[in-house]
Amino acid sequence: MSxxxxxxxxxxxxxxxxxxxxxxxxxxxxxxxxxxxGTVDLFVDSAKQQLAAWQMEFKATAxxxxxxxxxxxxxxDFHDPPYYDPAGLKSNRIVVGAFNISEKxxxxxxxxxxxxxxISGAQKPVYAVNLxxxxxxxxxxxxxxxxFSEGVTK
Amino acid sequence: MDNTPEKNLxxxxxxxxxxxxxxxxxxxxxxxxxxxxxxxxRILGAAREQSIRRNRMRWTIRYAIGSVAAAAAxxxxxxxxxxxxxxxxxxxxxxxxxxEDFNRDGSVDMIDAFLMARKVAAKESLAKEWDFNHxxxxxxxxxxxxxxxAVKIKGGDLR
Numbered sequence: 001m002s003x004x005x006x007x008x009x010x011x012x013x014x015x016x017x018x019x020x021x022x023x024x025x026x027x028x029x030x031x032x033x034x035x036x037x038g039t040v041d042l043f044v045d046s047a048k049q050q051l052a053a054w055q056m057e058f059k060a061t062a063x064x065x066x067x068x069x070x071x072x073x074x075x076x077d078f079h080d081p082p083y084y085d086p087a088g089l090k091s092n093r094i095v096v097g098a099f100n101i102s103e104k105x106x107x108x109x110x111x112x113x114x115x116x117x118x119i120s121g122a123q124k125p126v127y128a129v130n131l132x133x134x135x136x137x138x139x140x141x142x143x144x145x146x147x148f149s150e151g152v153t154k
Numbered sequence: 155m156d157n158t159p160e161k162n163l164x165x166x167x168x169x170x171x172x173x174x175x176x177x178x179x180x181x182x183x184x185x186x187x188x189x190x191x192x193x194x195x196r197i198l199g200a201a202r203e204q205s206i207r208r209n210r211m212r213w214t215i216r217y218a219i220g221s222v223a224a225a226a227a228x229x230x231x232x233x234x235x236x237x238x239x240x241x242x243x244x245x246x247x248x249x250x251x252x253x254e255d256f257n258r259d260g261s262v263d264m265i266d267a268f269l270m271a272r273k274v275a276a277k278e279s280l281a282k283e284w285d286f287n288h289x290x291x292x293x294x295x296x297x298x299x300x301x302x303x304a305v306k307i308k309g310g311d312l313r
Contacts (some may be wrong), residue, residue: 038179052268053263053264053265053267053268054264055304055305082305083264083267083298083301083302083304084305085302085305085306085307086168087306087307088307090201091307093277093307094305094307095304095305095306095307096305097264097267097301097304097305098264099264099265099267099271099301100268101268101271101272101275104298131267132264133263133264134262135265139256139257139265139268139269139272143283
């Protein structure tokens with residue numbers, strides 16, 4: 001048997017071993033790791049200032065979480081879903097943001113987006129948000145607070 | 155005896171060579187010393203043993219190289235397959251200012267998109283360099299380019 005033949009035989013043995021191991025794994029995962037869907041609402045609180053633009057980063061810092069969808073918040077002035085990078089879907093972190101050039105701008109705490117999540121595994125997920133920027137009607141950065149609240153999990 | 159090589163080859167092989175050659179060699183070097191049969195067998199046995207050891211070593215090296223190469227190939231494939239599963243990280247503040255950085259604060263964010271959207275909506279003078287999608291017009295599609303650039307996942311971590 002030549003060296004090349006030995007390599008090929010060894011390679012196939014290793015692949016076979018890996019395939020057997022992977023085939024055994026899903027069965028145990030299905031039993032041990034429950035899968036569910038949930039939502040997280042994102043909020044921006046601009047206090048008394050008008051909110052014309054916002055951008056924040058969301059991340060699941062613990063647990064097996066995939067972001068599977070994004071929808072707009074409940075403020076009619078931000079009527080479109082926020083901008084996001086589609087590459088963030090199917091991962092545990094994403095950057096979302098939106099702006100509004102209308103005259104009537106919201107103030108105070110508003111829900112700006114809702115994230116739909118796929119949660120798997122027994123570990124309870126932990127989330128974090130970071131406000132990247134918030135701006136007023138003049139395009140000036142303003143001090144605002146980002147927060148989130150977990151919705152119903154099914 | 156015929157000295158034609160083709161005819162006497164088998165006979166010479168049995169006798170240990172052509173008679174004239176043997177006679178000539180004996181004349182030059184004298185008669186060959188007699189070697190005992192047991193000594194012959196010992197030398198042959200030792201040669202065979204060494205040959206077997208050498209072959210065994212050769213096979214061991216071949217299998218070892220094969221196994222190591224196969225394991226390395228599997229590890230490389232596994233690394234390659236798992237690379238896309240790595241969590242994507244984000245750095246929302248690129249340090250380099252670009253044409254998309256409207257307020258020239260060193261980062262492209264949603265405020266830049268807002269400022270550009272206001273200019274587009276007001277039909278103010280719009281610089282050609284803002285035609286980010288290169289369609290010949292500066293409009294809301296270019297605003298989208300800035301907005302998507304702001305939320306693009308690049309690298310880094312939550313601050």
